[in-house]
Amino acid sequence: MLIYFIDSFSHMQGGRIKSFLEYITILVFAAAYLYFHIINCIPLIVILGLAIGGWLVFRPSEWTVEGISGLARALKLSHYFAGVLISLASNLPELIMLSLTIWRGYALGSIEMIDVAVLTVLSSISFNLMLLGAVIIIGCRRIRGFIKVPREALHHEVEAIRFTVVxxxxxxALGTVDVLFSIKKASNIDLFYIPREASALLVVSYMVYLIFMGKGGREESHEHREKEKLRYLAMFIAGIIGIFVGSELLVRSVELIIGESVIEHLGNPVILSGLLMGALAAIPEHGIAIMLAGRGMINVSLGNLIGSVSQIVLLVLGLVGTVMPIPLDEYVLFQLVVTALCMWSLKRSIVDDGKLDLIEGSMLVIVQLFVIILLLRGVI
Structure with a gap:
């Protein structure tokens, strides 16, 4: 039965799931995870939880996107509506991870968990930009020159980046002014938050962005058997469940990191946890862009990475901030301004001459490494 289940999903993925060994490895990891839970070996619980959780966040997100794409074709949805659904599905890992971490932080009264959640989202942008730099380097070396950026294709993304920087x-600015004036007035308020109304407007702006990105029209009529629709629906449901379970494992691992001081000797547990979860959210999902770039599909890779940068802030941060207030402390404020500057630099690279070259790609990677070092070693 298990082999049939695995073979079915391998067929659904159209050959993208490389081998049966991948699943055997995950099953072995899962058995080891349960065993170490029984004997309460915290370090190995954390390591295995991060490994299994990272896989469950990455692989099922592919099932979700493919399931939604198939359902959109089968139900003959418009290009625009299908694009909305696929865009939402591609951001599900970040959204679920952020929601679970913030919810756990409020439930436990742990401001550290809330900090980890916000740092996860903002650091995933840094990792996306680092991957973008790698794609530019690979593309420039492949064509032995510079990458011409199609202004028509990236016009809306540039506008979204500009808006996100603002x-x-x-x-x-809000957090800085609040802190300065609270000191001046000797206020007893210890922490300030992003207003929920402002977070809701971020979601609205994302929907406006999608409207302008939509091309209208409907999918061409294709006959889809009922079994095919059920297969796509099964992929979508399995993907959602997998992402949720994976996110839960990651959040529990982060709880142990913070509560048990597992990695305290390496640095600030809050910052390390946020960076780790940000990497797990961004690198597996968007690392495919590097493989595409290696095969010569540069524009596809650029569109994937550039488009995701603004979407993470506007949609993911906006949705969660609408439901639960997001705090503005030293970690969040630092990452906010650094992310804004990095995105501004990216926008300038795109619009100044309409091309991306090897130097710009290299500097993009170096800047992100510089920011990560500052965050790890410089923020109290």
């Missing part, structure tokens, strides 16, 4: 700097 949003991030505005939130940073």
């Amino acid at each position: 949003v991030l700097l505005s939130i940073f």
Whole structure:
């Protein structure tokens, strides 16, 4: 039965799931995870929880996107509506991880968990930009020149980046002014938050972005058997469950890291946890862009990575901030302004001459490494 289940999903993935060994490895890891839970070996519980959780966040997200794409074709949805659904599905890992971490933080009264949640989202942007730099380097070396950026294709993404920079700097300004004036007035308020109304407007702006990205029209009529629709629906449901379970494992591992001081000797547990979860959210999902770039599909990789940067802030941060207030402390404020500056630099690289070259790709990677080092070693 298990082999049939695995073979079915391998067929659904159209050959993208490489081998049966991948599943055997995960099953072995899962058995080991349960065993170490029984004997309460915290370090190995954390390591295995991060490994299994990272896999469950990555692989099922592919099932979710493919399931939604198939359902959109089968139900003959418009290009626009199908694009909305696929865009939402591609951001599900970050959204679920952020929601679970913030919810756990409020439930336990742990401001550290809430900090980890916000740092996860913002650091995933840094990792996306680092991957973008790698794609530019690979593309430039492949074509032995520079990458011409199609202004028509990236026009809306550039506008979204510009708007996101303004949003991030505005939130940073709010937090800075609140802190300065609370000191001046000797206020007893220890922590400030992003207003929920402002977070809701971020979601609205994302929907406006999608409207302008939509091309209208409907999918061409294709005959889809009922079994095919059920297969796509099964992929979608399995993907959602997998992402949720994976996110839960990651969040529990982070709880142990913070509560048990598992990695305290390496640095600030809050920052390390946020960076680790950000990497697990961004690198597996968007690392495919590097493989595509290696095969010569540069524009596809660029569109994937550039588009995801603004979507993470506007949609993921906006949705969660609408439900639960997001705090503005030293970690969040630092990452907000740094993310804004990095996105501004990216926008300038795109629009200044309409091309991306080897130097710009290299500097993009170096800047992200510089920011990560500052965050790890410089923020109290």
